[in-house]
Amino acid sequence: MGPMTATLSKPALKIGPYEVDPPVVLAPMAGITNVAFRRLCREYGAGLYVCEMITSRALVERHPTTMQMITFDPDEHPRSMQLYGVDPATMGQAARMIVDEGLADHIDMNFGCPVPKVTRKGGGSALPYKRRLFGEIVRAAVRAAEPAGVPVTVKFRIGIDDEHITYLDAGRIAEDNGAAAVALHGRTAAQRYSGQADWTAITRLKETVRSIPVLGNGDIFSAQDALRMVAETGCDGVVVGRGCLGRPWLFRDLQAAFAGEPIPEGPSLGEVTRVLRRHAELLADHMGEQKGLRDLRKHMAQYLRGFPVGSDLRHRFGLVSSLAELDDLLADLDPDVPFPSDAEGPRGRQGSAGKVVLPEGWLDDPDELCVPTEAEIDHNGG
Template identity: 80%
Template sequence: MKGVTATLSKPAPRIGPYEVDPPVVLAPMAGITNVAFRRLCREYGAGLYVCEMITARAVVERHPGTWHLMTFDEDEDPRSMQLYGVDPKTMAEAVRIIVGEGLADHIDTNWGCPVAKVTRKGGGAALPYKRRLFADIVAATVRAAEPAGIPVTAKFRVGIDDEHHTYLDAGRIAEAEGAAAVALHARTAAQRYSGSADWSHIARLKEAVRSIPVLGNGDIFAADDALRMMAETGCDGVVVGRGCLGRPWLFGELEAAFAGRPLPPGPTLGEVAAVLRRHAELLVEHDGHDKAMRDLRKHMAWYFRGFPVGGDLRRGFATVSSMARLDELIAQLDPDVPFPVDAEGPRGRQGSPGKVVLPYGWLDDPDDPCVPAGADMMHSGG
């Protein structure tokens, strides 16, 4: 396809000093993109792999759970951290700590969370509506990171809902205040993860933001989706979220696609089981045995999607409590079953669209620079 060929010849985007080649970023996902999952994904391909969301307030307060989430492999380069905050001063202080203690090499800022407990206090996808406050936070974050040469990026959604689009202003503001790149999840907060992402918004953002890379996010479930997004929108790279759930080898497929090589064949059931076993080992190393087993359970349906695994066996995987039991269950799988066609397509949470809960009077004045009361969170990871 003509557009895809043109996309493949496009230079890899740079985020500050870092070339992102292939132009693929792992989206930060709460409870998913910990150091174990990032290592698993990195074993398949290059790119940029972002840890799950870290809250600025929790960094400043040195919350033990947050500091555990801020774990990177020794060979992880660059160490990419997503930071959430609603107060310029708190964001700047958190970045000064991160910079001073050498904890990360790239900071992404979160303006896309659609969860009600966040938006009802003016955080996440609600905040870019407040243009002056958004500018103040991005500027403070960039200034705090500058002494160490750490690039700051911004990831946001189309807007609150179809009546309140904020992404073009957010992109221009982030660019003006010194962000090294912007990424757009092409859904509104009201859509949550339902329906389809509207990639035409990514194309419009690319036209509006000229001096820094624009990355596209939304509905990339296969390598061809990434190529099509870049061909159709002109964006500089893609951000992959739910498409890699239970499918870390997607990054190998993306690397092959962007290099113009044939895609590797999908894994057999035995190969998937080996990846699952590797994931379990990495989780145990990071979190200890019991927590790792609890965390692993939510990945089971994603790993076995489309495979002919019986109900009893699926229930066993979904309630697994030990590595020994995991091995017993894996031994009952037929390792030669080929990768099923119906394993492709959307995965992860989808849900339904709904009204976005906002603070009282939030939409009255988009130029109000006041920090929303009570929106600073003390917990990280979403």
């Protein structure tokens, strides 16, 4: 472990009344971080596990899909929900509903999504550019949630692009409006998930935001990456997204790393098949066998990454539709194959950078308070 252990003397991460130890947060990922996947990850280590992102309007209007997405395990605590919104009034209503109906113990707000269909309407990572509107949205959520002891945290990116950097303003505004913590994904919206995350921005945010924790997000694909981020930036905790795809045991590694213990070796193929089977079982419990197994397909390539599994077998894994069929396929794998070194490194979507599509005149006045229309549509986090 060497000098990395010096970072472990930091005080415990506190999100409002909750101590998060190790200081690790699972980032919401659309179609991924449902109750089944969160449970699988929680079986490997402590931390804060955030449910799939939902829109504040869909929650207030009680869309049936949304109401199913906010399912939590009975022993999941604190229950953490990520809200996306563009309108202070709707965001306040959603936060009040969460408090009044006891739907969650922590609200995370997402201003990080770089998807064109979202930024084109002024939502996601386009929104912090409108400083006053951003502040009003944060304030509305905090005002509704804080009296009940439900902390509100805020996640954002560096900015729209290199010419329109927003993160330091966003951090100060969130802090001034009562956010319990802020998280920075070290990329601009224009970068999407491409290139390398700029961790120096996390350092600068930590120097700027002094009274609440600052979490770092971007390019944590191993426990060593997490320790390095804390050591290099001084951040109070890490947010893990794509790095845990097909490797929920990353949370076991993170727990060991932050405790100053040796990081366990990667699992053999036999262990990976057990994890895959457990994931299938949890999804089947949550959605029913057929739908659950269909949902598991998107995880297959990540679980099997780097292992010597023939293309025909990989293809059949990608079409699996029942637990019995999965068991037959898993029986064809050699359990003794050790964890491959080339399974390390970046995983999940990367794509390429691109121009950020914005509403006409969006950049004209950052202090304009006008709520963007039609921006609240379901989409991925960021």
